Amino acid sequence: MSNSAAVDASNWVTTFLDRLPAPAGALEAVQWRGREALSRQSLPSRRQEDWRFTDLGPLTALAPAPAAATEPGEWPEQPSAAAVRLWLDAPGDLLAGQDLPAGLSPLSAEEVQLALGHTLAACSCEQHWPVELNQASATRVLALRVSGAVAPTLELVSQAAGDGVLRSVRVLLLLEEKASLEVLQVQLGSGGSLSSLVIEAQLGRESTLRHGLLALGEGQACFFGHLAVEQEPRSRLESTSASHGWALSRFEPRVVQVDGDATTSLKALQLADGQQLADTHSRVEFRGPEGQLDQLHKAIADDHGRSVFNGAVKVPRAAQRTNASQLSRNLLLSNLARIDTKPELEIVADDVRCAHGATVSRLQTDELFYLQSRGLSAAVAAGLLKRGFCDEVLRTLPPAAAVWRPLQRMLGES
Incomplete structure (x- = not known):
């Protein structure tokens, strides 16, 4: 690393904080705490055990700042009643004009204040650098209570598109006893953008959360994601994540069976x-x-x-x-x-x-030979073996992920 690059990296946090607007909104107090914490920390170093394999060069090459809210893009349509889609980058109240399915209800401001950060602390990651970055920049949170069995999948979509764009997404889910919910989180990034995602979920007794994350990036886009979950006895968590295309991606699931x-x-x-x-x-x-x-x-x-x-x-x-x-x-x-x-x-x-x-x-040579002996080209045979390798995980994503064609997009197929 050159001296100029080292100076840029050393000043990255300060420059990032200078680009943030003044704290405001429902998470104003959280933003102040996150910024104060970041101001006391430098970028994670490869001298730290958890970061010794993580080259932050793609991150320090970015100059991200919070982007204005946008209207949803032309995303693939879900089959009728299969999923309820929420566009997390929309202006105003995320739930304005949205009819939530039976079993989902927004938390009050007082409930959010009590619950937000509880699971991060329980999972010992509330002071983790990517979490503090999210807390310093996120201006709102999607906070929902889950009661009973929610039938449709809750689909949450966010996109950071373009150089210098920062999208900070915060989600809080409280599942009551015997509740069940399926969530598909879609994070898209392109250009020199940064996506930051923090999800907290508290699972009551005998509750079930099925969570899928499809994180698809392009170009120099970077992604940091945290999934923090507390599980009460006889609860069930099924988490599937799939990531491709980011210059730098780091996803950290943290689970505590209390x-x-x-x-x-x-x-x-x-x-x-x-x-x-x-x-x-x-x-x-x-x-x-x-x-x-x-x-x-x-x-x-x-x-x-x-x-x-x-x-x-x-x-x-x-x-x-x-x-x-x-x-x-x-x-x-x-x-x-x-x-x-x-x-x-x-x-x-x-x-x-x-x-x-x-x-x-x-790729196993005997498997390649077998497929080629059946008339397939070497490229087609290798592609089939990669598809089989990936499909074991991708088929456990929520069915609502099918419209996003995860297998084809992960493998770069048309």
């Missing part, structure tokens, strides 16, 4: 090609017995792309009879690409069933 006896499923797919860096850091903590975790993380790195995965699972002494499985599977398609994967278990309890593993491989 008293154990809950079920967590985390599935993720990230693709990195060109000069892209795709980074996922997950953390699941069991604080009581009988908890379950099924985690699958998949990645493909091609050209000069780099994929990073760090998955931490914490099983203290109180979490007896935990059953946790974590698997990282990766395809390395270029000699110039790189994959860094570190699944890790920290186990203190002695009556558990926990396993983890990681594989890094290329």
